[in-house]
Amino acid sequence: MALSDIKSLVLIGAGKMGGAMLHGWLAKGLSSKAVTVVDPHVGSEAFSMMIEYSLTHVKDISELAVAPEIVVIAIKPQQMFEALPVLASKIGPETIIVSIAAGTTLATLESALGTGPIIRVMPNTPAQVGQGMSVGVGNGAVTEVHRRKIAALLNAVGKSAWVSEEAMIDAVTAVSGSGPAYVFYLVEALTEAAQKAGLPHDLALLLARQTVVGAGALLGASGHDPSTLRKNVTSPGGTTAAALQVLMAEDGLQPVLTAAVAAAAHRSRELAG
Numbered sequence: 001m002a003l004s005d006i007k008s009l010v011l012i013g014a015g016k017m018g019g020a021m022l023h024g025w026l027a028k029g030l031s032s033k034a035v036t037v038v039d040p041h042v043g044s045e046a047f048s049m050m051i052e053y054s055l056t057h058v059k060d061i062s063e064l065a066v067a068p069e070i071v072v073i074a075i076k077p078q079q080m081f082e083a084l085p086v087l088a089s090k091i092g093p094e095t096i097i098v099s100i101a102a103g104t105t106l107a108t109l110e111s112a113l114g115t116g117p118i119i120r121v122m123p124n125t126p127a128q129v130g131q132g133m134s135v136g137v138g139n140g141a142v143t144e145v146h147r148r149k150i151a152a153l154l155n156a157v158g159k160s161a162w163v164s165e166e167a168m169i170d171a172v173t174a175v176s177g178s179g180p181a182y183v184f185y186l187v188e189a190l191t192e193a194a195q196k197a198g199l200p201h202d203l204a205l206l207l208a209r210q211t212v213v214g215a216g217a218l219l220g221a222s223g224h225d226p227s228t229l230r231k232n233v234t235s236p237g238g239t240t241a242a243a244l245q246v247l248m249a250e251d252g253l254q255p256v257l258t259a260a261v262a263a264a265a266h267r268s269r270e271l272a273g
Contacts, residue, residue, distance in 0.1 A: 001148045003030040003156060008068040012038045012061065012083065014046035017100060018074030020128040022046070024157035026053055036064065060086075067092030070149070073099040077271070080104055084112035091116065096146050098136075098153075102173065103271035106139045106166055117141040119150055122169055122177045123157070131220075132158030133176040137166045170272070174264035182260065187212050 003025060011022055014037050026032060032053040040059040042050065050057050058064065061083060071091060075083060080101055091097065097118040099109055109118045119142055123134040134154040138147065147162065154160035163172065187208045194204035219226060234240045247253045 001152045003028055003152050006030060006034055006069060006149070006153075008034050008036070008065075009070045009072065010036045010038060010064060010068045011072050011074060012087070013074035013076075013079075014039045014042055014050075015074065017123060017125070017127065018072070019043070019046040019049065020125075020132075021072070021074070021100075021123070021153070021157050023049060024127065024130055025153055028156040030153075030156075036068070038064065061090060062086055064090045066090055068095055070096045070098065070153075072153075073097065073101055075101060077101045077103045080108070084109070088113050096142075096150065098150055102177070103268065103273075105272050106137070110139060115139065115141055117143070117146045119146070120166065120169065121150075121154065122172045123154070124176050125180050127157040130157055134158065134160045135163060135169070135172040135176065136160065137163050137169055170265045170268040171261070173268040174261040178264045182257070183212060183216075 009025075009030065011018055014022060018039075022035070022037070026035070026049070032055055035053075036056040036058065037046070037050060038058055038061055039046070042057065049055070068091070071087065073080075073083070073087075091113060093114075093116050095116060097109060097113055097116065098121055099118070100121045100123055102122070104120070106118055106120055109120070117138065119136050119138045121134050121136045123132050126132045127134070132154075134157070136147070136150060136154065151160050151162075163169065187205075190208035190211070191201070191204045194207055195201055199207070215229075219229060222229060224232075230244075234244060
């Protein structure tokens with residue numbers, strides 16, 4: 001399904017994530033005439049985009065026309081309490097609701113908006129450069145047609161997948177939602193290790209940063225799985241093998257990552273109530 005087939009889309013919240021997704025949608029063929037942005041405090045990047053594409057902008061949900069085709073909610077969870085009751089009066093029975101607000105469950109959305117098609121999505125920040133990973137789960141009213149339509153939006157800013165049970169979203173959040181922070185921290189840690197090995201800070205940061213960027217690009221472009229790519233870099237008895245003996249030890253990287261993901265998933269469940 002093409003983005004050009006979407007006739008009306010309301011984006012509530014044009015912050016970092018909402019703005020990044022909107023940019024990807026417009027670049028991939030969503031008609032600017034189909035878009036209405038709801039945001040009382042538009043940032044400079046989103047404002048420039050709205051001027052460039054001549055997008056319709058309103059400051060409050062109450063100003064919306066009735067029954068848009070799709071509504072994407074990209075506001076903070078704490079703003080939901082005020083937004084949902086007003087939104088309920090503006091949607092139609094066939095309006096597809098897409099929420100990217102962390103911790104806001106399908107049950108919470110249904111209690112405020114009814115039992116029409118509602119999809120909860122966990123995206124991540126690489127959507128800002130078209131390399132995002134978004135995972136969706138829908139309520140009982142969501143059909144395959146709805147999923148294809150929303151997948152077109154999600155794939156415009158990276159890749160997408162679906163889970164059949166909402167409980168899986170906590171693990172998704174812990175892996176891909178929070179995962180970019182783990183990778184950024186890896187660059188920080190590798191930079192510090194390089195400095196302790198004798199390199200100046202600027203060079204250490206350049207090596208760590210570009211190594212992660214390059215390895216990620218290779219992983220994305222290659223048809224090989226990560227274990228094969230790792231083995232391709234590792235000569236028996238060589239320097240990489242020596243490092244991997246540390247990283248792959250019983251108290252190495254795997255148990256630390258497992259504990260980190262478990263902690264993030266636990267916190268996700270707490271936030272969802």
